[in-house]
Amino acid sequence: xxxxxxxxxxxxxxxxxxxxxxxxxxxxxxxxxxxxxxxxxxxxxxxxxxxxxxxxxxxxxxxxxxxxxxxxxxxxxxxxxxxxxxxxxxxxxxxxxxxxxxxxxxxxxxxxxxxxxxxxxxxxxxxxxxxxxxxxxxxxxxxxxxxxxxxxxxxxxxxxxxxxxxxxxxxxxxxxxxxxxxxxxxxxxxxxxxxxxxxxxxxxxxxxxxxxxxxxxxxxxxxxxxxxxxxxxxxxxxxxxxxxxxxxxxxxxxxxxxxxxxxxxxxxxxxxxxxxxxxxxxxxxxxxxxxxxxxxxxxxxxxxxxxxxxxxxxxxxxxxxxxxxxxxxxxxxxxxxxxxxxxxxxxxxxxxxxxxxxxxxxxxxxxxxxxxxxxxxxxxxxxxxxxxxxxxxxxxxxxxxxxxxxxxxxxxxxxxxxxxxxxxxxxxxxxxxxxxxxxxxxxxxxxxxxxxxxxxxxxxxxxxxxxxxxxxxxxxxxxxxxxxxxxxxxx
RNA sequence: GCAGCUGUAGCUCAGUUGGAUAGAGCGCCUGACUGUGGAUCAGGAGGCCGAUGGUUCAAGUCCAUCCAGCUGUACCA
Numbered sequence: 001x002x003x004x005x006x007x008x009x010x011x012x013x014x015x016x017x018x019x020x021x022x023x024x025x026x027x028x029x030x031x032x033x034x035x036x037x038x039x040x041x042x043x044x045x046x047x048x049x050x051x052x053x054x055x056x057x058x059x060x061x062x063x064x065x066x067x068x069x070x071x072x073x074x075x076x077x078x079x080x081x082x083x084x085x086x087x088x089x090x091x092x093x094x095x096x097x098x099x100x101x102x103x104x105x106x107x108x109x110x111x112x113x114x115x116x117x118x119x120x121x122x123x124x125x126x127x128x129x130x131x132x133x134x135x136x137x138x139x140x141x142x143x144x145x146x147x148x149x150x151x152x153x154x155x156x157x158x159x160x161x162x163x164x165x166x167x168x169x170x171x172x173x174x175x176x177x178x179x180x181x182x183x184x185x186x187x188x189x190x191x192x193x194x195x196x197x198x199x200x201x202x203x204x205x206x207x208x209x210x211x212x213x214x215x216x217x218x219x220x221x222x223x224x225x226x227x228x229x230x231x232x233x234x235x236x237x238x239x240x241x242x243x244x245x246x247x248x249x250x251x252x253x254x255x256x257x258x259x260x261x262x263x264x265x266x267x268x269x270x271x272x273x274x275x276x277x278x279x280x281x282x283x284x285x286x287x288x289x290x291x292x293x294x295x296x297x298x299x300x301x302x303x304x305x306x307x308x309x310x311x312x313x314x315x316x317x318x319x320x321x322x323x324x325x326x327x328x329x330x331x332x333x334x335x336x337x338x339x340x341x342x343x344x345x346x347x348x349x350x351x352x353x354x355x356x357x358x359x360x361x362x363x364x365x366x367x368x369x370x371x372x373x374x375x376x377x378x379x380x381x382x383x384x385x386x387x388x389x390x391x392x393x394x395x396x397x398x399x400x401x402x403x404x405x406x407x408x409x410x411x412x413x414x415x416x417x418x419x420x421x422x423x424x425x426x427x428x429x430x431x432x433x434x435x436x437x438x439x440x441x442x443x444x445x446x447x448x449x450x451x452x453x454x455x456x457x458x459x460x461x462x463x464x465x466x467x468x469x470x471x472x473x474x475x476x477x478x479x480x481x482x483x484x485x486x487x488x489x490x491x
Numbered sequence: 492g493c494a495g496c497u498g499u500a501g502c503u504c505a506g507u508u509g510g511a512u513a514g515a516g517c518g519c520c521u522g523a524c525u526g527u528g529g530a531u532c533a534g535g536a537g538g539c540c541g542a543u544g545g546u547u548c549a550a551g552u553c554c555a556u557c558c559a560g561c562u563g564u565a566c567c568a
Contacts, residue, residue: 012559057568068567084568116567117492120560199566226494226564304568386526421528436526450528457529467527 013116013124024372025127025363028156029109032129032357035152039144041107041131046089048111052079055088056344070113070124082113086130086356087305087341094134094352095345102135102350109359121364132335132354134342139275142309142337143282145355146293149313149333152357157371158315166249166296167311169276170336172259173198173300175269179262180240182233196231197241202300204245213242247297252280255295275309301334310336311355319368329365333357380489381408381431382424386417390440397433397445397481404482406489425450431488433481434473445481448473449488 010016017025033043052058057066058079065071071081083089086108094104109129118124131148133141146165153163174184177194185194200215207220214220216238219230233241240262247258256277263269276295283293301310312334318326335355342350366372383398385391394410401408409429411420417434424432434446453472461469476484 009559055568066568088568114567117565118560119562222564228565302568384527417526418524418528423528425528432527434527438526446527448527453528460530463524463529463531466529467524470527471529473527 013118015123015125018376019378020374020376021363023375023378024367025359027372028363028366029129029359031156032152032359033107033109035148035155036107036129036131038151039105039131039148041105044090044093044106044108045110046083046086046093046108048082048113049080050083050089050092052081054092055081055083057081057084068115070115084114085112086110086128087132087338087354090130090132090134090354091341091352092345094342094350103141104134105132106134107131121361123360126361127359128356129359130335130354130356132352134352134354135350136353137339137351139278139309140282141353142275142311143279143286145335145353146279146283146311147286147288149311149355149357150288150292153313156362156366158366158369161291162315162317163292163313164316165293165311165313166299167276167279167293167309168295168297168299169272169309170306171268171272171275171308172263172297173201173272175263175266175272176241176244178266178268180233180237182237182241184268193231193233197233198300200231201241201245201298204298209242209245212245213238216241244297249294249296252283252290252293252295253277255297256280259297272308279309301336305338305341306336307339308337309353310334313355313357315365317369319365327368329361331358332362332365376428379407379409379427379429381406381433381485382420382427382429383408383410384417384420384424384432384434385411386420386434387436389437390435393435393440397435400482401433401485404486406482406485406491421448421450425454431485433485439475443478444475445478446473446475447481447484447488 037043052065052069052071055069057069057071058064059066065079065081069081069084071079074080090106090108094100107130109127111125112128113125115124116122131145133144146167149165150163154160170185177197178184180197182193182197185198186192197216200212203215204212207215207222211220215228215230216233217230218232219228221227244259244262247255247262249255256273259273259276260270263273280295299310299312301312312331314331315329318328320326333356335353337351337353339349339351341352342348363372367374381401383394383401385394398408398410411423413419413423415423421432430449430451432448432450434448435444439445448470449472456471457466
């Protein structure tokens with residue numbers, strides 16, 4: 001009789017994550033959380049599923065959700081979706097629980113979902129680690145956001161100089177748009193001229209000044225032959241934009257001065273520059289240098305909800321991947337000020353600012369840099385089950401080690417002692433405790449240090465010698481077991 | 492989404508102008524070695540050649556469509 005057998009397979013853009021990656025991720029998350037909590041951000045957890053209206057992702061003029069999110073209808077025909085970031089849920093929480101004390105400072109880690117084209121380091125389910133302050137207009141909160149990002153990156157082992165926080169202000173971008181005559185940002189429509197100009201500015205680091213100019217005017221054809229039609233701006237309109245792009249990322253005060261000469265006539269632009277100056281004062285007071293945090297007028301970030309300062313964390317070093325190709329990591333996090341997010345629910349203006357670290361991308365980077373201890377298990381000791389007559393003794397040995405806080409596995413398979421060593425070797429368990437009749441009657445146990453043995457095995461020995469010498473193995477008195485194991489593990 | 496490239500064993504890949512039972516290395520399993528990882532040696536398992544249709548006496552090989560992956564580009568709240 002034939003039965004239907006499902007093929008084991010993964011849905012596009014999703015993945016299984018095994019112990020070695022998870023153990024590294026955990027190390028990283030612990031470090032980040034430690035920094036967030038140092039600044040007084042309290043943890044929060046919300047569901048992965050929200051109403052689409054909560055996420056604000058209905059398409060304009062239509063009853064259907066944005067195509068970029070995973071959505072479905074419940075039994076009452078309401079649209080439900082997987083969250084695409086943690087900020088929308090935060091604003092819902094702030095609108096829903098009215099007695100929350102403000103400023104509300106929370107951090108949150110969890111998976112988010114986006115229905116986009118997946119790639120090598122680009123999945124449809126990935127982790128973000130956010131921190132936000134809701135209910136403060138103070139630029140100190142925005143400056144603090146940058147500091148938190150710096151501290152967190154350094155805490156996980158990225159040295160100063162290998163990362164950079166790039167800061168800009170949406171108000172200044174608005175100022176340029178106003179000065180050029182393109183008009184202010186209107187977030188209600190996706191296809192306005194202002195939006196498209198911002199998209200072009202965002203590409204500056206990739207396509208350069210010439211490329212941006214082409215996009216703003218006549219259009220551009222890239223190396224693959226793809227054609228993008230231009231926005232058809234006039235010379236007068238593009239000239240302040242091009243001047244703006246060339247300000248660069250020098251001294252923070254100088255950047256502000258230069259920006260002032262370009263957008264000085266725009267009220268909103270001036271406001272943005274004032275905000276940056278205030279952030280700079282804060283950063284200087286705290287000792288955060290230009291090498292860590294710069295003002296970069298070309299930073300745009302997502303188009304959606306930012307209203308003031310925006311920042312982006314990038315890794316500045318390059319690394320070769322397994323195939324020897326140069327890999328550079330772009331943005332590994334970022335954030336900014338969003339003063340209108342809670343307003344959607346309550347009508348009240350609630351100023352807020354915060355940022356987020358892209359956990360998976362950062363993890364990939366750290367793996368290639370070798371900043372994390374790579375382990376395929378957290379188990380330290382395997383108690384070998386050699387003699388069926390002593391199974392309960394093995395249990396008690398394992399229990400004793402566990403009571404001492406040592407991660408211990410009792411071998412539960414059906415292989416002989418040789419197979420058990422092989423198992424420990426493959427699983428990267430560093431120590432094996434072995435005992436048989438001889439040891440029990442002598443009141444002893446054998447400890448084998450597999451990692452030390454691996455080193456010894458590099459000199460080629462014949463089988464007989466290898467077995468007879470029992471490399472990296474020694475006997476201990478039964479009562480010294482825990483102490484000796486701890487010593488060997490450097491605990 | 493659009494364009495180009497790729498899809499053969501768990502992994503990395505061979506496979507002639509279309510030609511008979513589809514190969515290698517690594518890994519895996521078994522044994523030499525019933526109380527010791529590695530090295531060595533001997534043996535073994537493992538494949539609807541991404542899927543479906545077509546051309547042909549004959550398809551891993553050619554054509555079409557689909558699926559998946561890679562590269563670029565667009566979008567990325």
